[in-house]
Amino acid sequence: MDYRTQLESLTTLSMNAITRACAGEGLNALLTQCYDEYLELRELAEEALTDTTPETREYYMQEAAAWRDTARVLNEMRAERTAAVRAAESA
Secondary structure: OOHHHHHHHHOOOOHHHHHHHHOOOOHHHHHHHHHHHHHHHHHHHHHHHHHOOHHHHHHHHHHHHHHHHHHHHHHHHHHHHHHHHHHHHHO
């Protein structure tokens, strides 16, 4: 599965953000956004342990997992681009 398809299936980023990421633009900013969303949702899930229903906590956990997986894909994209640049520089 290619990166675009993976990102689209996670439904966390907008199509514009996915297009930019696939072009290698703004990966660091997108990664920061992913980690911020992940941390916020994990915090909400923890708060939901006592304040809300189990379904609400599960929702927050699923959303947090989607953002974590989005960060994983973006990290893979960044690593691949970095390797390609290094290979081009050493050629």
